[in-house]
Amino acid sequence: MLKLDLSKLSGFIPEDYLTSREDRLSKAAQMLAAHTGPGGDFTGWVTLPRDYDKEEFARIQAAAKKIQSQSQVLVVIGIGGSYLGARAVIELLLSQNYNLKKKDTPDIFFAGNGLSTDALLELIELIGDRDFSVNIISKSGTTTEPAVAFRIFKTMLEEKYGRDGARERIYATTDKARGALKGLADAEGYEEFVVPDAVGGRYSVLTAVGLLPIAVAGVDIKALMEGACQAMEELSVPGLDNPAWQYAAARHALYQAGKRVEILAGYEPRFRFFAEWWKQLYGESEGKDGKGLFPASVEFTADLHSMGQYIQEGERLMAETVVKFEPDGQFIIPDDPANVDGLNFLSGKPMAFVAEQAMRGTILAHVDGGVPNVLLELPKISESSVGFLIYFFEYVCGLSGHLLEVNPFDQPGVEAYKKNMFALLGKPGYEELRAELLAKL
Ligand code: PA5
Numbered sequence: 001m002l003k004l005d006l007s008k009l010s011g012f013i014p015e016d017y018l019t020s021r022e023d024r025l026s027k028a029a030q031m032l033a034a035h036t037g038p039g040g041d042f043t044g045w046v047t048l049p050r051d052y053d054k055e056e057f058a059r060i061q062a063a064a065k066k067i068q069s070q071s072q073v074l075v076v077i078g079i080g081g082s083y084l085g086a087r088a089v090i091e092l093l094l095s096q097n098y099n100l101k102k103k104d105t106p107d108i109f110f111a112g113n114g115l116s117t118d119a120l121l122e123l124i125e126l127i128g129d130r131d132f133s134v135n136i137i138s139k140s141g142t143t144t145e146p147a148v149a150f151r152i153f154k155t156m157l158e159e160k161y162g163r164d165g166a167r168e169r170i171y172a173t174t175d176k177a178r179g180a181l182k183g184l185a186d187a188e189g190y191e192e193f194v195v196p197d198a199v200g201g202r203y204s205v206l207t208a209v210g211l212l213p214i215a216v217a218g219v220d221i222k223a224l225m226e227g228a229c230q231a232m233e234e235l236s237v238p239g240l241d242n243p244a245w246q247y248a249a250a251r252h253a254l255y256q257a258g259k260r261v262e263i264l265a266g267y268e269p270r271f272r273f274f275a276e277w278w279k280q281l282y283g284e285s286e287g288k289d290g291k292g293l294f295p296a297s298v299e300f301t302a303d304l305h306s307m308g309q310y311i312q313e314g315e316r317l318m319a320e321t322v323v324k325f326e327p328d329g330q331f332i333i334p335d336d337p338a339n340v341d342g343l344n345f346l347s348g349k350p351m352a353f354v355a356e357q358a359m360r361g362t363i364l365a366h367v368d369g370g371v372p373n374v375l376l377e378l379p380k381i382s383e384s385s386v387g388f389l390i391y392f393f394e395y396v397c398g399l400s401g402h403l404l405e406v407n408p409f410d411q412p413g414v415e416a417y418k419k420n421m422f423a424l425l426g427k428p429g430y431e432e433l434r435a436e437l438l439a440k441l
Contacts, residue, residue, distance in 0.1 A: 001227075001230060001231070001234075001378065001379065001384070001385060001388045002231075002243060002376060002377070002378055002388060002389070002392060003375075003376070003377040003378075004243040004246060004247060004374070004375070004376060004377075005374070005375040005376075005377070006246060006247075006250055006374055008363060008367045008372060008373035008374070008375070009250055009253075009254070009372045009373070009374065012254065012257060012259075012319075012372035013250065013253035013254055013256075013257050013372070014253065014257075017249055017250060017252075017253035018240055018245070018246060018249045018250075019240065021249045021252065021253075021403065022240060024402070024403055025245045025248065025249060025399060025403070026238060027402070028248075028398070028399045028402035028403060029236075029238050029245070029399065031043075031402060032046050032395070032398050032399070032402075033046065033236065035198070037402060038401075038402070038406070038407035038408070038409070039401075039407040039408055039409025039410055040409075041197075041198060041409075042198055042199065042200045042203070042409035042410075043198065043398065043409065044196050044197070044198025044199045045198075045199050045200075045203035045204070045206070045394055046232070046395075046398070047232065048196075048199065048206050048207065048228075049206060049225050049226075049228035049229035049231070049232045049387070049391060050229055050232060052206070052207070052225065053194070053196075056193060056194065056208060057211070057221075057225075059191075059193070060193065060208055060211050060212050060215055060221070061215055061221070063171055063191060063193075063212060063215075064212060064215035064216045067106065067133045067135075067169075067171075067216050068104075068105055068106060068216060068218075070131060070133060070168075070169065071106050071130075071131045071132050071133040071169065072106050072107065072130040072131050072132065073106050073107045073108075073109060073127050073130050073131070073132035073133075074106045074107070074108050074109070074132065074133050074134070074135060074213065074216050075109050075110075075111050075123070075127070075132055075133070075134045075135070075153055076108060076109070076110050076111070076134075076135050076137065076213045077110075077111045077112035077134060077135065077136045077137065077138075077146045077149045077150050077153065078110075078112055078113065078135075078136070078137035078138060078146050078173075078209070079112055079113045079114075079143055079145045079146055080113075080143075080201050080202070080280060080284075080414075081139075081200065081201020081202040081203070081204050081209070081280065081284075082137040082138055082139060082143075082146065082173075082195075082201055082204070082209055083110055083112075083113045083137065084202075084205075084273070084276055084277040084280050085202075085204065085205025085206075085209065085210040085277050085390075086110075086205065086209070086210045086212075086213040086214055087110055087273045087276075087277075088205070088273040088274040088276065088277035089205065089210060089214050089219065089224070089274075089386060089390075090108060090213065090214055090217045090219070091270050091272070091273040091274070092268075092270050092271055092273070092274045092381060092386055093214075093217075093219050093381065093382075093383065093386055094217055094218070094219065095270050096269055096270045096272060096273070098217065103218070104218075105216065105217055105218040106132075106133075106216060107126075108213060108216065108217055109123050109126065109127070111123055111146075111149045111153065112136075112145050112146035112147075112148070112149030112150065113145060113146075114145060115144075115145055115148070120149070120152065124156070132157075132169070133169040133170070133171065134150070134153050134154070134157060134169060134170050134171070135171045135172075135173060135212055135213055135216075136150045136170065136171070136172050136173070136174075136181065137173040137174070137195075137209050138173075138174055138179070138181050139174060139175055139179075139195040139201055139204070139209075140175070140179055141174050141175060141178070141179025141180045141181030141182055141183075141184075142179060142180050142181075144418070144421065144422075147180070147181075150181075154166065154170065157169055157170065167188050167189050167190055170188070170190045170191075171190065171191050171192075171193065171212060172184075172185035172190045172191070172192050172193070173192075173193040173194070173195060173208045173209055173212065174192070174193075174194070174195060175194070175195060175197075176194045176195075176196075176197070193208030193212060194207075194208060195207060195208070195209055200409050200410075200411075202277075202280050202281045202284050202285065202411075203281075203394055203409075205277070205390060206224070206225060206228055206387075206390065206391075211224075219383060220383050221383075223382070223383035223384055223387070224383040224384070224386065224387040225387060226383075226384055226387065227382075227383060227384030227385060227386060227387025227388040227389075227390075227391075228387035228388065228390055228391040229387075230384070230387075230388055231387070231388040231389075231390075231391035231392050231395070232391055232395075235391070235392065235395045243392070244392060244395045244396045244399060245399065247374065247376075247396050248396050248399035248400045248403060249403070250374060251293065251319075251396070251400050251403075252400060252403040252404065254293070254319045254372060255291075255292075255293050255404070258317070259293065259317060259318060259319045259372070260293065260294060260317040260318070261293060261294045261295075261296055261317050261318040261319070262282070262293040262294070262295055262296070262318070262319050262320070262321060263296045263297065263298055263311065263318055263319070263320045263321070264278050264279070264295065264296070264297045264298075264321050264323065265297070265298050265299075265300050265303075265320055265321065265322045265323070266297075266298075266299060266300070266322075266323050267299075267300050267301070267322075267324060267355055267358075267359055268325065268381070269299060269302075270381075271299070271323065272297075272299055274386075274389075275297035275299075276297070278295065278297070278393055279295040279296070279297055281295075281393060281394065281397050282295040282397055282400075283295050284411045284414070285397050285398075285400075285401050285406075285408040285409070286397070286400060286401055286404055286406060286408065287413070288406050288407070288410075288412070288413060289406050291404055291406060292404065292406070293319070296318075298311075300358070300359070300362065301355075301358050301362075304358075304362060308362075311366060311369070311371060312365060312366065312369045312371075313369060316370045316371075318371055319371065319372045319373070319374070320363075320366055320371050320372070320373050320374070321373075321374040321375075321376065322359065322363065322373065322374070322375050322376065323376045323378070323389070324359060324375065324376065324377050324378070325377075325378050325379070325380060325381045325385065326377075326378065326379050326380045327350075327352035327355070327380070328380045328381065330350050330351075330352065331350065331351040331352075332348060332349070332350055332351075333346045333347060333348065333349050333350075333351060333354070334347065335347035335348065363375065376389075376392075419433060420433070420437060423436075423437050424437060424438075
């Protein structure tokens with residue numbers, strides 16, 4: 001399913017970069033398989049594509065159908081790992097313009113992923129008087145941004161449909177036992193879905209966290225899981241032929257060779273949010289203990305006319321990973337007898353041919369400019385290729401974190417801003433910190 005080209009790393013990292021890491025890769029793979037090592041309690045995602053809860057999966061499909069029949073809009077409330085995966089998959093599979101398209105599935109809007117008043121007011125305006133449902137997603141059930149948004153949309157639903165009508169339109173995805181959202185969902189009788197204990201937010205796209213919104217958008221979530229399952233089966237085979245081992249070793253070698261940034265480049269505008277998901281996955285998993293490649297993303301060819309200059313000639317601190325899908329549709333460039341633009345040498349050529357040459361030329365230019373390149377080639381964008389890619393990136397991320405000797409499954413750094421925000425907001429229990437911070441402001 002996936003073709004990995006590492007040939008453009010030659011000269012940037014030692015030739016034995018893979019064999020010299022064989023023992024460490026083997027240990028890392030064993031830890032992931034046995035759910036041991038740093039963060040081992042949060043490696044439920046490793047076997048998820050095969051071992052997912054089939055009863056809940058059927059409920060997700062049924063709930064998606066109900067939402068499709070009841071509502072013209074679904075508001076998905078969540079932040080970070082409780083938001084990015086669903087948006088990434090919906091946009092990659094169905095288009096970044098999904099809401100603008102003519103379709104028989106609801107518009108999907110994302111809320112609670114920030115604290116912008118303008119964005120909130122605009123969303124309320126966009127919903128207008130249309131029928132809507134809400135999927136509130138929060139593993140902890142206490143995250144401020146989604147909790148505030150849920151208050152607002154829950155009130156709107158209750159005003160529009162009454163309390164009984166509202167509870168028919170609210171779907172809560174949260175911890176199976178703990179947290180404020182769990183308590184509220186139990187008390188109100190919302191339909192509930194579970195974020196499994198052993199799956200952290202950024203690895204949760206293939207749980208109800210991602211699957212319910214994705215199914216509402218009309219995606220075949222069974223095929224998505226099958227693509228991920230194929231990746232799980234292929235990548236669990238230990239050895240130096242394993243593309244996940246190869247890519248993880250390459251990333252680690254690049255880091256040790258002094259690279260500090262990994263840019264993920266896509267050539268499809270609909271890939272943009274997938275790159276956002278990828279940035280969270282790698283940023284939260286590796287960026288700790290003063291270590292880690294900084295994950296950045298670019299959309300080519302648009303960004304070749306903005307970030308292209310820096311990539312080609314700026315500080316030599318980056319490596320690039322390009323994700324290329326086989327093109328689907330076809331568009332032939334028309335002939336123009338006047339040829340005023342001088343482009344008739346392209347007449348009759350498919351647009352995809354031009355894009356391919358742009359990609360090949362860019363890779364060669366970047367490599368010549370000191371930016372090592374990894375190329376990931378996949379078949380056409382489909383449920384199965386996207387499911388495969390999700391799992392591939394997750395698995396490489398787990399291996400990479402272990403090679404880097406960090407815990408790839410915690411995110412202690414995320415707490416720092418929350419504590420300060422709570423203190424400044426005057427949350428009970430934060431009085432001492434509040435006084436400290438006010439003195440600094
Ligand atoms: O990856 C993570 O764990 C985080 O990004 C969380 O998903 C994010 O902070 C949201 O947390 P919660 O689902 O508890 O509201």
